[in-house]
Amino acid sequence: MANYSIFTLARNALRRHRDWPQAWRSPKPRPSYDAIIVGGGGHGLATAYYLAKRYGMHDIAVLEKGWIGGGNTGRNTTIVRSNYLNPESAAIYDHALKLWEGLSQELNFNVMFSPRGVINLAHDPGEERELMRRIYANQLAGVDAEWVTPTQLAELCPILNLDPNIRYPVVGGTLQRRAGVARHDAVAWGYARGADKQGVDIIQNCEVTGFDIQAGRIEGMRTSLGDIRAPLVGVVAAGHSSVLAAMAGIRLPLESHPLQALVSEPIKPVMPTVIMSNKVHAYMSQSDKGELVIGAGIDGYTSYAQRGSLPVIEETIRAVVELFPITSRLKMMRQWAGIVDICPDASPIISDTPIGGLYFNCGWGTGGFKATPGSGHLFAHTLAKREPHPINAPFALERFYSGALVAEHGAAAVAH
Numbered sequence: 001m002a003n004y005s006i007f008t009l010a011r012n013a014l015r016r017h018r019d020w021p022q023a024w025r026s027p028k029p030r031p032s033y034d035a036i037i038v039g040g041g042g043h044g045l046a047t048a049y050y051l052a053k054r055y056g057m058h059d060i061a062v063l064e065k066g067w068i069g070g071g072n073t074g075r076n077t078t079i080v081r082s083n084y085l086n087p088e089s090a091a092i093y094d095h096a097l098k099l100w101e102g103l104s105q106e107l108n109f110n111v112m113f114s115p116r117g118v119i120n121l122a123h124d125p126g127e128e129r130e131l132m133r134r135i136y137a138n139q140l141a142g143v144d145a146e147w148v149t150p151t152q153l154a155e156l157c158p159i160l161n162l163d164p165n166i167r168y169p170v171v172g173g174t175l176q177r178r179a180g181v182a183r184h185d186a187v188a189w190g191y192a193r194g195a196d197k198q199g200v201d202i203i204q205n206c207e208v209t210g211f212d213i214q215a216g217r218i219e220g221m222r223t224s225l226g227d228i229r230a231p232l233v234g235v236v237a238a239g240h241s242s243v244l245a246a247m248a249g250i251r252l253p254l255e256s257h258p259l260q261a262l263v264s265e266p267i268k269p270v271m272p273t274v275i276m277s278n279k280v281h282a283y284m285s286q287s288d289k290g291e292l293v294i295g296a297g298i299d300g301y302t303s304y305a306q307r308g309s310l311p312v313i314e315e316t317i318r319a320v321v322e323l324f325p326i327t328s329r330l331k332m333m334r335q336w337a338g339i340v341d342i343c344p345d346a347s348p349i350i351s352d353t354p355i356g357g358l359y360f361n362c363g364w365g366t367g368g369f370k371a372t373p374g375s376g377h378l379f380a381h382t383l384a385k386r387e388p389h390p391i392n393a394p395f396a397l398e399r400f401y402s403g404a405l406v407a408e409h410g411a412a413a414v415a416h
């Protein structure tokens with residue numbers, strides 16, 4: 001943690017770590033707030049942080065039904081990149097990437113952002129064409145992107161199998177050098193501590209169970225800790241956005257699917273970068289603890305059970321063993337799933353709703369971790385000003401009426 005000196009660490013070690021101050025308070029909910037954020041994941045906490053820090057709103061609560069970061073924020077595989085196809089997406093994800101680059105300093109909390117590069121593999125000429133198109137689109141949008149040949153790939157990741165006779169031989173790939181990984185829990189904790197310092201009440205174990213809507217405007221909500229009033233509400237409840245929307249009588253264009261990941265036993269550093277393959281639905285990186293972090297595509301069925309099914313993970317492991325043969329004798333330590341809300345165009349929704357004062361930030365699907373700082377910043381702007389920031393204006397619900405979709409299934413990578 002960046003703000004503790006070596007002396008503080010030593011003093012607390014001698015006291016058997018009994019006197020660490022709480023990083024944020026655990027207040028009881030007050031009867032009313034100026035604004036409430038529903039969902040204490042990275043996006044919700046970041047929204048509250050920027051509402052307070054940049055827009056001067058301090059009378060805010062974040063309501064979390066479980067513990068902060070216990071949803072997809074704590075379940076994801078931490079890939080951060082901005083190499084999406086459409087200019088609207090490149091703008092929103094690169095806005096986030098720029099914030100990632102200074103986030104540890106902004107929060108005075110080490111979020112361990114590690115720009116070690118992200119590679120998206122191509123396995124045939126069709127994929128190569130698609131990825132080349134994305135490279136050119138990225139370059140036009142000011143996002144760094146380059147093509148890497150098999151010879152370059154051998155240098156960038158020596159454990160990658162470049163044998164031309166495998167089932168899906170690697171013909172090249174894209175590389176975004178500014179992309180990488182970060183420590184997911186730290187992002188939630190850093191934003192929580194920063195928001196708390198600005199006076200935001202972070203209330204855990206507080207489930208929102210209904211909304212109080214009068215004459216088309218939000219007035220408050222029912223929660224497991226009692227009723228709370230607020231004229232402005234931002235819902236950031238990935239995995240359960242449709243459930244919350246239904247409480248307000250709104251139907252969102254979302255499907256909720258399990259998305260799985262797993263980690264191996266820790267080994268010495270073998271993987272200096274992140275490699276993803278859309279074709280075989282597998283990707284891998286190495287955590288700072290040495291575990292290989294492996295992820296799959298979504299389970300095909302809709303569900304709210306955070307488990308996932310064995311056939312999906314078997315298929316992913318088959319692909320990983322072929323792409324990285326040294327993994328064949330590794331033990332896998334843990335497997336888990338999160339529920340991801342996916343829009344028909346694989347782009348997020350940051351939008352007002354037909355209910356005055358009620359806003360949703362959702363639909364980040366399989367790729368919202370990378371957006372956390374940008375999403376929080378833009379949603380804070382949208383809530384504080386009651387109008388979208390130009391960067392998130394294309395992501396309003398309106399696009400499902402106008403037809404101006406932002407189709408990103410390809411750039412959403414392995415998961416779709």
Ligand code: FAD
Nearest residue numbers: 039041042043065071072073076077079208338368369370
């Ligand atoms: P969450 O962290 O899920 O926060 C939402 C919170 O809302 C939860 O804590 C939940 O408990 C709370 N909530 C729900 N209902 C209620 C209620 N009624 N009342 C109060 N609180 C409620 N993205 C990437 O960019 N890169 C990746 O590498 C990546 N890998 C992934 C791998 C997996 C296995 C999974 C599951 C997802 C992955 N993602 C990735 C997607 C990413 O995790 C999500 O898009 C992102 O974390 C969403 O953040 P959030 O803060 O909106 O959601």
Ligand code: PYC
Nearest residue numbers: 077079295366367415
């Ligand atoms: O969006 O980069 C991504 C991603 C990787 C794994 C899951 N999502």
